[in-house]
Amino acid sequence: MILSDKHLKFREKVRQFADEVVAPRAIELDLNSEFPHDLVKKMGKMGLYGLYVPEKFGGSGKDTLSYAIAVEEVSRACGSTGIFLAAHTSLAVSPIYLAGNEFQKQKWLIPLAKGEKIGSFGLTEPNAGSDASGTRTIAKLVNDEYIINGDKCFITSGHVSDIIVITATKDPSLGYKGISAFVVEKGTPGFSPGKEEDKLGLRGSITSELIFEDCKIPKENLLGKEGDGFKIFMQTLDGGRISIGALALGIAQGALEHTIKFVRANTISGKPLYKEQSIQSKIAEIGTEIEAARLLIYQAAELKDAGKPLTKVAAMGKYYASLIGMKATNTAIEIHGMLGLTKKYPVERFIRDEKLMEIGEGTSEIQKIVIAREILGK
Amino acid sequence: MDIIVCIKRVPQTAEAEVSIDSTGKSIQKDRLTFDMNESDTYALEEAVLLKEKFEGNITVLSLGYPDTDDTLRIALAKGADNAIRIKAENFENPDAFQTAQILKSVIKTINFDIILTGCIATDDAYSQIGVTLAELLEIPHAALVIKVDANEQRTHVHRELEEGLIEHLDIKLPALLTILTGINEPRYASLIAIRRAAKKEIQQLGKENIELEDLVINSVIEELYVPPVTKQVEILTGSPSETATKLAGIVKEKGLI
Amino acid sequence: MNFALSNDQKMLRDEVRKFAENELAPIAPEIDISGEFPKESIKKLAEMGLLGIVVPEKYGGSEFDFVSLAIAIEEISRACASTGVITAVNNSLTTYPILKFGNEEQKEKYLPDLCSGKKIGAIGITEPNAGSDVAAMETTAVLDEDHYILNGAKRFITNGTEAGIFVVFAYTNKELKHKGITAFIVERDTPGFSLGKHEDLMGIRATGNCELVFEDCKIPKENLLGELGQGFFICMNTLDVSRIDIGAQAVGISQAALDEAVKYSKERVTFGKPICKFGMIQNMLAEMATQIHAARMLVYYAAWCKDAGIKRFSKEAAMAKYYAANISVDVTRKAVQIFGGYGYTKDYPVERFYRDAKILELYEGTSEIQKLVIANELVR
Numbered sequence A: 001m002i003l004s005d006k007h008l009k010f011r012e013k014v015r016q017f018a019d020e021v022v023a024p025r026a027i028e029l030d031l032n033s034e035f036p037h038d039l040v041k042k043m044g045k046m047g048l049y050g051l052y053v054p055e056k057f058g059g060s061g062k063d064t065l066s067y068a069i070a071v072e073e074v075s076r077a078c079g080s081t082g083i084f085l086a087a088h089t090s091l092a093v094s095p096i097y098l099a100g101n102e103f104q105k106q107k108w109l110i111p112l113a114k115g116e117k118i119g120s121f122g123l124t125e126p127n128a129g130s131d132a133s134g135t136r137t138i139a140k141l142v143n144d145e146y147i148i149n150g151d152k153c154f155i156t157s158g159h160v161s162d163i164i165v166i167t168a169t170k171d172p173s174l175g176y177k178g179i180s181a182f183v184v185e186k187g188t189p190g191f192s193p194g195k196e197e198d199k200l201g202l203r204g205s206i207t208s209e210l211i212f213e214d215c216k217i218p219k220e221n222l223l224g225k226e227g228d229g230f231k232i233f234m235q236t237l238d239g240g241r242i243s244i245g246a247l248a249l250g251i252a253q254g255a256l257e258h259t260i261k262f263v264r265a266n267t268i269s270g271k272p273l274y275k276e277q278s279i280q281s282k283i284a285e286i287g288t289e290i291e292a293a294r295l296l297i298y299q300a301a302e303l304k305d306a307g308k309p310l311t312k313v314a315a316m317g318k319y320y321a322s323l324i325g326m327k328a329t330n331t332a333i334e335i336h337g338m339l340g341l342t343k344k345y346p347v348e349r350f351i352r353d354e355k356l357m358e359i360g361e362g363t364s365e366i367q368k369i370v371i372a373r374e375i376l377g378k
Numbered sequence B: 001m002d003i004i005v006c007i008k009r010v011p012q013t014a015e016a017e018v019s020i021d022s023t024g025k026s027i028q029k030d031r032l033t034f035d036m037n038e039s040d041t042y043a044l045e046e047a048v049l050l051k052e053k054f055e056g057n058i059t060v061l062s063l064g065y066p067d068t069d070d071t072l073r074i075a076l077a078k079g080a081d082n083a084i085r086i087k088a089e090n091f092e093n094p095d096a097f098q099t100a101q102i103l104k105s106v107i108k109t110i111n112f113d114i115i116l117t118g119c120i121a122t123d124d125a126y127s128q129i130g131v132t133l134a135e136l137l138e139i140p141h142a143a144l145v146i147k148v149d150a151n152e153q154r155t156h157v158h159r160e161l162e163e164g165l166i167e168h169l170d171i172k173l174p175a176l177l178t179i180l181t182g183i184n185e186p187r188y189a190s191l192i193a194i195r196r197a198a199k200k201e202i203q204q205l206g207k208e209n210i211e212l213e214d215l216v217i218n219s220v221i222e223e224l225y226v227p228p229v230t231k232q233v234e235i236l237t238g239s240p241s242e243t244a245t246k247l248a249g250i251v252k253e254k255g256l257i
Numbered sequence C: 001m002n003f004a005l006s007n008d009q010k011m012l013r014d015e016v017r018k019f020a021e022n023e024l025a026p027i028a029p030e031i032d033i034s035g036e037f038p039k040e041s042i043k044k045l046a047e048m049g050l051l052g053i054v055v056p057e058k059y060g061g062s063e064f065d066f067v068s069l070a071i072a073i074e075e076i077s078r079a080c081a082s083t084g085v086i087t088a089v090n091n092s093l094t095t096y097p098i099l100k101f102g103n104e105e106q107k108e109k110y111l112p113d114l115c116s117g118k119k120i121g122a123i124g125i126t127e128p129n130a131g132s133d134v135a136a137m138e139t140t141a142v143l144d145e146d147h148y149i150l151n152g153a154k155r156f157i158t159n160g161t162e163a164g165i166f167v168v169f170a171y172t173n174k175e176l177k178h179k180g181i182t183a184f185i186v187e188r189d190t191p192g193f194s195l196g197k198h199e200d201l202m203g204i205r206a207t208g209n210c211e212l213v214f215e216d217c218k219i220p221k222e223n224l225l226g227e228l229g230q231g232f233f234i235c236m237n238t239l240d241v242s243r244i245d246i247g248a249q250a251v252g253i254s255q256a257a258l259d260e261a262v263k264y265s266k267e268r269v270t271f272g273k274p275i276c277k278f279g280m281i282q283n284m285l286a287e288m289a290t291q292i293h294a295a296r297m298l299v300y301y302a303a304w305c306k307d308a309g310i311k312r313f314s315k316e317a318a319m320a321k322y323y324a325a326n327i328s329v330d331v332t333r334k335a336v337q338i339f340g341g342y343g344y345t346k347d348y349p350v351e352r353f354y355r356d357a358k359i360l361e362l363y364e365g366t367s368e369i370q371k372l373v374i375a376n377e378l379v380r
Helices: A005-032 A037-046 A064-077 A079-099 A102-114 A172-178 A229-265 A277-305 A311-336 A347-358 A364-376 B038-054 B068-077 B096-107 B129-137 B191-199 B240-253 C007-034 C039-048 C066-079 C081-101 C104-116 C174-180 C231-267 C279-307 C314-344 C350-361 C367-379
Strands: A119-122 A138-142 A145-156 A163-169 A179-185 A191-196 A207-218 B002-006 B009-011 B034-036 B057-064 B082-087 B114-118 B141-150 B154-160 B166-172 B175-179 B203-205 C121-124 C140-144 C147-157 C165-171 C181-187 C193-198 C210-220
Touching (some): A005 A037, A005 A079, A037 A079, A064 A079, A064 A229, A079 A102, A079 A145, A102 A163, A138 A163, A145 A191, A229 A347, A364 C279, B038 B057, B038 B114, B038 B175, B057 B068, B068 B082, B068 C007, B114 B129, C066 C081, C066 C279, C081 C121, C081 C165, C104 C165, C121 C147, C140 C165, C165 C231, C231 C279, C231 C350, C279 C314
Parallel strands (some): B002 B057, B082 B203, B114 B175
Antiparallel strands (some): A138 A145, A163 A179
16 A cells, blocks of 8 residues: 555554564463553554544544554554554543543543543443443533533543543433433443453453443533534544454454465475465455555545544445455454464464454444445435 | 637536535535536537538636546547636635626637537536526527528527527627537547647636636525425225226326327 | 556446447447447447547547446446447547557547548457467568558458447568557558458347458558557557456456346246245355356456556456456356246347357457466466
8 A cells, every 4th residue: 555655654663562562472471461651651652542533622623534543553563552542532632632622622632632540431231232322321511510420331441541531311212313422531430330341352352241230420521512412423433444444354364464474484295385375365365454444544545634424434444454454354364374373473462352353342243334335325 | 710618517416326515515526427517518519510621719618626627628629629617716606697797708709600519517506607608798699599500790600599499590790609509419529639628728817817806796505405305195996997097197297198 | 556446437327228228238239240330339338428438529529438348348238239339449449559559640630530430440359270379460561662561361250340430450470470560540441451251140130240351451551550460469558458448348248137037036926926936946046146246346347457557467458358257157048947848949138148248258358368368477
C-alpha cells in the first residue's frame, strides 16, 4: 500500500515501536494474562490515543487514517495491546470528543487523549448484545443526579478504567429513544467492577463486568442530550468498526509475516517450503485478501476524515477483515504444521486473538445486516 | 447564434422507491441518484445542433445546489461553452414563478438569440418556468416543441398537441422554446470532451452577485403525501363464458381498452 | 492512494454507464445467443473515445489514466461482458504494447486506426501447446533479408475474427529460451496469415474468438515491436496492465449480478413477503456487495500503482485479477441462487453472467498463475 509520505513516516515510527517494544512483551502478556501497564503509558507518550483529536484537547491533530495505521501496526505485534489502543481511543476518546461539551472535553477528553487516564465503553449487557435496544440499565434523574442501576458485561479494560462511557435508559419500554450516554468515573460510590473474564485470546487485555448499584453521578455527566445515547453509540460504532477492522487486519498481517519467515527458513524433503506450490497458493490467497481488507479499511478511514457517510464501507471493512483474518491465521497454522500449534511460534496466539474480531463491536451477522440494509436502500 | 439552455438536476425516480422526508414537503433524497432532467438533455442537444449550424455560443444555466456542478460539467462536455450555477442555497425553496424571476435576473445580463428549456421537470412537473421566463423577459415563446427550423432572425417550430396534432408556428427571435423529448437524439459526451470540460470553471452566482427584483410569493407547498393504497375486489361468478363477458364489460366500462 | 475519484473520472464513469445501459445492455442477450461480434457497438465505442483510452490525443486517443481505463471497462462489462473484453483487448493488449514499446513510425501508423475503430486489435500469445507456460510456444519467425517469415498457430484469440492489427509473439531464437522470443505487429491481410477454427464458447460468446494460422507469413522487418528478444518482457509487462482490466471486467459482471439480485429480491414474494426481507437472502447480498467492493478497491489500487509510475506492480495486478475473478464466479453463482429456478432460464440475465464469469479465472493467466506471481512476490 502506498501512503502519503506523512502517513508512511508515521507508519514507520509505529512499526518500529511495535517491533522493538510491543512484540517482545506479547508472549508473556498472553501467557500470564498480564495487562500491559507499561505499554499503555508508552503509547500515551507517543500520542497514539488522540490521533484524530485536535491538539487543544490533548490530541495530535492527525486523522482517522493514521489511527487505523496505528492500530494495525500495534496489533501486528500484539493483539492484546492493539485492542487496548482500539477500545480506549474509539470507544472512550471518540464519544466524548463527538458528543461532549467543552467542560466534559476539558475534564475527560484531555487526560484520555494524553493517556493519563484509561477509558472504556459500557454498552453490552447480559440481555443486550448486538441488539442495543434491549438495554436494561436504568438511569433515573433525581434532583441533580442520575442514579444508575444495572450490569454491563464484556467491557474491554473495564477493571482498570478511570473513565467509563456507559449507555442507560430512562425506561426500557421506550426502546432506542430512551437511551442516553453518561460518563462514570472510577471510585464513584455504587459502581464496582464485577467478574473478570478468562478468555480464549486477547489474554493480555482486560474484559470485565461493570456493576451499578444506586450509583449516583452528577447531571453534568450526561453526554449530549437525553435520548441521544443511541445516536452517539451508532456513530461511535461506525468508528469502532474501523478500529476492529484495523485490528483484525494487523493480526492477519502479523500471521502472514511470520508465515513468510517460516517458509523461507524451513524445507520439506530438501526443498524450501516456499517453492512448494500448495504453500504458494495459500500464501497468495491470504496475501490478496489482506490487501483487499486493508483497502476497505483505509477507504472507510478516509471517508470518515472527509465527513462522508461511512456506515456501509466501515461495516464491510470490519466484516471482511475479520473473515479473512480467521482464514489467514488458520492458514498460518496449517503452513507451520504441528509447530504452529505450539507456543514456540506466535501463530496459535494470532488465531486465538483474531476470533474476537468476528464477534466484538457487532458480530459478522450484524455487519451483514447493516450492509444489506445499505445496498437494499432501506 | 447565442443560445441559453436552462437545465435542472433532478432525482432519478423512475425505478427507485420514493418516500416523504421528515418535513412532509419533500422526498427523501439521500439514497437517490441525480442527473440532468430528461427533456433538458434534448434542449441541450438542440442547442448544440443549432450551434453546429450557425456557430455561436451556448451558455447553460441552472439554479441548483453545489452538486449541480456535476450536471453542468456534463453539459459542457456535450457542447456548451459556458456554465453558470445560481446558488440555490441562497434561496428558500423558490416556487416556479420565483425560479423564473431568478433566472431572468441572470439572463438579462447575457446576450442571446434563443433560450431553450425542457418542457417539464420530472420531479415537480410544473411545466411553468419556460413560459413564465419568456413572459418576464417579454419575448415570444413556444411550448412543447418537437421540431426547430431556424435562421438568424426567425424560427419555424412544430408543436405537438393532444391527439397527435402538430401546430406550425413562425416566431421572431429572440424567443424561448420549451423542448419535448424525442426531438433529437442526445449525444454522449466523448472522453476527450469530458477531460476538457472537467477542467473548465463553472461560474458561481450568489444572491449578492445578481440584481434581483422582489420575489413574488405566489404558492407555497403545504404537504406532499402518498395517497393510501385502496383495494377493490370483485369476484366474478358464473360459468367461464359468463365471467368472461362480465370481465370484458368491466374492462370496457373502466376505459382500460 | 486517494479513494475519491477526480471530476473527469466521475464524469467518465457516469457517461460510460449511461452509454452502456442504453446502447450495450439491450443487445447483450442477443449477441450472447447468436455469438455475433457487435460491430455497431464498436463504432459507438470509437465515437466516445473508448477504444484508445490511455493513448495520447496526438495518436487519436482520449489520454486518460489507467484508473479511468479500469472504470470504463467495468462499466462496459456491467452491461455486456463480451463488449467489455473486446474493449479491454483493444486497449490494454494492443494499443498499450504498441504505445509502450513501438517506435514513432509504428505508433503513427497503427494507433490512430486502433483508436478510431477503423481496425480492431488483437494479441497472439497462447498456442495449442503453450498456455500458462508462455515459453513453450512453437511459433517461429525467421529473418529473410528484409522480412520475417512467421510459421505456427495461435489459439483462443479474442477479437481474432474481426481484428485488423495483431501483436504476435514468436521465437526468433529458440536456444535463448524466453530471451529468444520477439514481438511483431501483423496486419490481417498479410499473405500467409489465415484464420483457423472459430471457438464456440460457454460465455463471452460474441468476442470473435478464433485460431490464427501463420504459414510462411511474410511480414516486413520494420514490424518488429520493441527489440529483438524483448518479446517475453513485452508480454509480461503488457499482461501486468491487462490483468487490471480483466479484474475490472470481473467487477463489472459481478456488479451487474448484484444489481439484478437486489432488484429481484425486492420484487419476488415468498411466504408472504419479499425475499429481501429474509435473513438468508440479506446474508448473500451483504457478502456479494462486500466481495465486489473489495475487488473494486484492488483493481483501482493496481491501476493507481500504474498511474503513480510505480515500476513493479505485478503483485498488485495479479491480486486484482485473481481476486476479482474468484469472487465474480462466486457472486454470479449466488445471484443465480437468489433467482432460484428463474435464474436458470434465459428470461433473466443472471445465467449469462454466471457463464461469462468463468473465463475470468482462465484467460490472461489462470488463477493458479496469478497465485504463483503473488506468492513469488511475497516470499521474494
